[in-house]
Amino acid sequence: MYTHRRFALQKTLVLVLCGVGILTSCARTRYFPGGNVQNGIASWYGSDFHGKRTSNKEIYNMYDMTAAHKTLPFGTRCMVTNLNNGRSAVVRINDRGPFVGDRIIDLSYAAACLIDMVGPGTAPVRVDLMKDQPLRDLKLPVYSVQVGSFIYEDHARDLKSRLRKKFKNVYIAEYETPSQVYYRVRIKAKTLETSQKIALKLCEDGFKVLILEED
Secondary structure, X not given: OHHHHHHHHHHHHHHHHHOOOOEOOOOXXXXXXXOOEEEEEEEEEOOOOOOOEOOOOOEOXXXXXXXXXXXXXXXXXXXXXXXXOOOEEEEEEEEOOOOOOOEEEEEEHHHHHHOOOOOOOEEEEEEXXXXXXXXXXXXXXXXXXXXXXXXXXXXXXXXXXXXXXXXXXXXXXEEEOOOOEEEEEEEEEOOHXXXXXXXXXXXXXXXXXXXXXXX
């Protein structure tokens, strides 16, 4: 019975997280497991997103050599090689995704054209971190788990006090609109995997949470 309950909670968590554009992916992808190379399935996105903002606040241009990745820091330059034909393209990470299945990278239309995968839509690829872009020199993303958002500060402080009994790094982030100030209770996490573990524990306690990548 516990197994079924846990599965239901995990399914609920996936639906909550993946339904919001600014959220990180639920997949537990690490930065290039085993080194500076990652193998998996690539997809591409084009006109439906052309002119819209990416996760790093740029305007997406389907004709630029860019890509979306679940966890790599913005600004990372990678060489993506289509393993079906050996064609390669260098892209810069400026967005988050893909949020479908086990895909590891979402290429711009231009990059997909260069490696000849526009027609098929997806392809097995190898992603190599460029040697002149060592990961340690890039700004790593910081994650947080948002547990609640309130218009009354005392309500936010009360939740913060309750959460601090179980979690470290609980804080209140204020967000001001022209008509209202919101007090958002969050728990800071060092990695995506840590944030997912925190979120799962909170879901088991009955909380509805969001995993966010901090600005």
